[in-house]
Amino acid sequence: MNEQIMRKRRWSATIFLIIIIVVTYLSTQITNFNTLHGIAAVPAAMGWIVSNLFITQESLEQLPEILMQLNETIFMSIAATTTAAVVSIFLGLMGSKTTKVNGLLSGLSRLVASASRNIPVVAWALILLLSFGQNSVTGYLALFVGTVGFLTRAFIESIDEASPSSVEALTATGATYFQIVSKAVVPQSLPQMISWILFMIETNIRSATLVGILTGTGIGYIFDLYYKTMDYNTVALITFSIVIAVIIIELMSNSIRKVIL
Structure with missing residues (x-):
């Protein structure tokens, strides 16, 4: 009985994860969001923050x-x-x-x-x-x-x-x-x-x-x-x-x- 419950929970978790992945993919396609481009822009953004956002006298x-x-x-x-x-x-x-x-x-x-x-x-x-x-x-x-x-x-x-x-x-x-x-x-x-x-x-x-x-x-x-x-x-x-x-x-x-x- 416990094994059946655990199997059912695993299937539910797997289905939920698949739904999240599909929704995420569709969202990026609809909004034309380039994930790789966004990740590549992180170093430049962090560099700008470090070089500009600092407290002075x-x-x-x-x-x-x-x-x-x-x-x-x-x-x-x-x-x-x-x-x-x-x-x-x-x-x-x-x-x-x-x-x-x-x-x-x-x-x-x-x-x-x-x-x-x-x-x-x-x-x-x-x-x-x-x-x-x-x-x-x-x-x-x-x-x-x-x-x-x-x-x-x-x-x-x-x-x-x-x-x-x-x-x-x-x-x-x-x-x-x-x-x-x-x-x-x-x-x-x-x-x-x-x-x-x-x-x-x-x-x-x-x-x-x-x-x-x-x-x-x-x-x-x-x-x-x-x-x-x-x-x-x-x-x-x-x-x-x-x-x-x-x-x-x-x-x-x-x-x-x-x-x-």
Whole structure:
């Protein structure tokens, strides 16, 4: 019996690998991508990076401005994530099978989550740019909308994974909906929710850099500014600052996860 299961798994893995190879080949043919040419271009690209993207004494003079814009980007990402989390908790409770009030609200919350999640943050930035112009509000709203979709989906799954026994026990005692949510559902789901919020803060800091290029705000704006003026030394310093900031925030997030999970 075990041998048959292993044979079936090997066949499934083989078929899946063949499908991946075929899809990859078709993709390269449709897009006219030359794999060998791409591989051959790697040494030249690495050489250009080494010879141009390095930090100099002159670029270090721009560090105060870079740090100020980086702080703006980080705090905008945190603000967008935390406010989106509040909305997502409500939508998650309405959309979950465990805590839904009725089918209409459940379907509506899942629809909102799906619509906002499946449109990329960059696309949201371009859409909102037409209405709000190039400012920090546009960047904040783009991150907010995208985060609502992702967190709502994540919160629905976290709530659905909560143990139904405590919910059933409180329901049997005649507890109200809010008592069930606050005493049974949220305590079980809260660690996972916090973990997802921390993950989205990390993700939004990366996304905010690209959004800033479009909206003319934050670290993305000065990255685009110095890149267009071909000041690659300052671009290298900006890139290094972003990488260090993301690593520090990721280490902090991992430490918090170890405590709560």
